Amino acid sequence: MSDHRGGTDTSTSDSTLSSQTDLNPQPHSSLSSPSLEAQQLLNQLVHDGLVELAQRRQALVQEVEQLEQQRDRLQAEMRTNFAGVSQDVAVRVQSFKEYLVGSLQDLTTAAEQLPLKVPEPRDVSEPPRSVPQRSPQASVSTGSQTNDRRGQPRLSQPLNLQPATRDKQLVQRSSHPRLPQPPSQVPDSRTGEPASPLSTGLQTMPTKDISVVAHQMLGENAKQIRQILDQYRQSPNYYGAPWQLRRTFEPIHADRVSQWFFEHGGRGSLKTLGSRLQNILVTSAIISVLRVMHGDRLHTLILSDSPERLGDWRRGLQDCLGISRADFGGQQGVALFEAPEALTQRVERLIQQGRLPLILIDNSTDMVHLSMLQYPLWLAFAPDLNAMPLY
Numbered sequence: 001m002s003d004h005r006g007g008t009d010t011s012t013s014d015s016t017l018s019s020q021t022d023l024n025p026q027p028h029s030s031l032s033s034p035s036l037e038a039q040q041l042l043n044q045l046v047h048d049g050l051v052e053l054a055q056r057r058q059a060l061v062q063e064v065e066q067l068e069q070q071r072d073r074l075q076a077e078m079r080t081n082f083a084g085v086s087q088d089v090a091v092r093v094q095s096f097k098e099y100l101v102g103s104l105q106d107l108t109t110a111a112e113q114l115p116l117k118v119p120e121p122r123d124v125s126e127p128p129r130s131v132p133q134r135s136p137q138a139s140v141s142t143g144s145q146t147n148d149r150r151g152q153p154r155l156s157q158p159l160n161l162q163p164a165t166r167d168k169q170l171v172q173r174s175s176h177p178r179l180p181q182p183p184s185q186v187p188d189s190r191t192g193e194p195a196s197p198l199s200t201g202l203q204t205m206p207t208k209d210i211s212v213v214a215h216q217m218l219g220e221n222a223k224q225i226r227q228i229l230d231q232y233r234q235s236p237n238y239y240g241a242p243w244q245l246r247r248t249f250e251p252i253h254a255d256r257v258s259q260w261f262f263e264h265g266g267r268g269s270l271k272t273l274g275s276r277l278q279n280i281l282v283t284s285a286i287i288s289v290l291r292v293m294h295g296d297r298l299h300t301l302i303l304s305d306s307p308e309r310l311g312d313w314r315r316g317l318q319d320c321l322g323i324s325r326a327d328f329g330g331q332q333g334v335a336l337f338e339a340p341e342a343l344t345q346r347v348e349r350l351i352q353q354g355r356l357p358l359i360l361i362d363n364s365t366d367m368v369h370l371s372m373l374q375y376p377l378w379l380a381f382a383p384d385l386n387a388m389p390l391y
Contacts, residue, residue, distance in 0.1 A: 080275060091248060095238045221293060225261055228289050229254050242322045243291045243333075245284055256282045257289070260379060267373075269380040272363045276309070279381050280316030283360055286379065288321065290358060297356045300334045301343050303372075304362035310336045313362070340369035347375055 232249040240246055256270050272279055290298045304310045314328060314336065327333045330346070337343040347357045359372055361380035372378060 087248070091238065099239070222262060224293070225289055226258075228292055229257060229285070232285060232288070240322065242324075242327075243288060244322070245288045245320060246322050247281055247284070247320050249281075249285060253278075253282050253285060257285050260286065261289075266377045268378075269361075269382045272381045272384055274384065276312050276362075277316060279363065280313060281320055283379065284317060284320035287317075287358065290356070290377075294356050296333070297354070298333070298358060299350050299355050300358045300360060301337060301346060302334065302360045302362070303337050303340060303343050303365060305338065305364050305366075307338070309362055309364055310338070313360075340372060344369065344371045347372075351375075 229249075232245050233251065233254050236246070236248055237244065238246050252273070256273070260266065260268060260270055270282070273282065287298070287300055302310065302313050304313065314325075314334075317323060317334060318325070323333070329335065335343075335346060337346070343359065347359065350357045357375060357377065359375060359378035361368060361372070361378070363381035363383045365380075368380060
């Protein structure tokens, strides 16, 4: 009986152990499933974080590149502007020094030539006699002569002193500027000023033939234009009269002006010099040359796409040519336009009035109105696509 009980206890313990053995893997499997999901979630978070960091890094790299480009552009602009300003200041100081030295020398020479001698005493008993003297610069009109009480010849009519013809010519030459003048000019019936062959031909020719006449006339005046450009380059006048160039004229500027006059015949485009200030300097030289040749008949019309750039043109021309704000306007020497239609209408009215219009197109203008290409004088600055412009 005890054996039977012992066998029963053994079987019971074996069944209990087997049930416990079967139940042990269940807690292990239930614990492994959440840890796997957590690992996957962690991997996903790490991946998303890396992607976001890569995107932010790429954006920062682009911003750094843009800032470096802006830094390079600002450095180039500072070098250009500060160099130009320092050169301008140095030129002004040197010119003022030369002006002071020349003025002091002239003052010394004039003081040395002053007659500072003491006049000789004359005899009071003898009354002074007034003897008419002929001036070397005057011609005496003929008249009847009589003798006075002392037997001296006397004119019965007063002297008519008039400047001689040669003296008149000398005075007229000295009152005009020393710049060369065109060989043959016809007086204008309205103003009395000498009219140039170019403007006289424009008044009698139709619009379609104006360009041919302008090209021919510029060719005839080539010697005069070269003389003026050489004068601007070799002996600049920083305190000259208005409408004359007052800035340093380098050979590169003279080459561009000569190219526009002689290769394009006054009608064509020039490659920009890299900055609007340099373009304004070239334009000022062209305006100054045409002003010497044609006077007040020249009217300059400037086209740009923004008021800011037109303001740069106005200030630059005032600085280079010595003109004021009063010289800008519809009826003045320089007019500013933002629309090509208004500029074209103004050019038509100027041609009808016998004026000579000069059209200037800024390098910021992307498209050129075809109607402006029919007129005698126009200049467009072509932008440089390989370089960033400096303003």
